[in-house]
Amino acid sequence: MERNVEVLSTITIQNSPDLYKIVDCLNRTLKEKNLMFGLALNNEKKAIFTIYRT
Structure with a gap:
């Protein structure tokens, strides 16, 4: 099953150390929203x- 992944936003x-x-x-939290x-x-x-x- 192939899924399309769309980039919505990228920021640098x-x-x-705690970003992860x-x-x-x-x-x-948001995987159910397909994010x-x-x-x-x-x-x-x-x-x-x-x-x-x-």
Whole structure:
């Protein structure tokens, strides 16, 4: 079963040790709304936060 994933928004922000906790909470709370949240680090050690619709 193939699912389309649509990027709704992406923002680059200052990294923080607790950002993953926010992303985890959002994913657990809003998965029933077909939303998914991602967090990655770029080359400058900034956090890239992305919101997806699944």
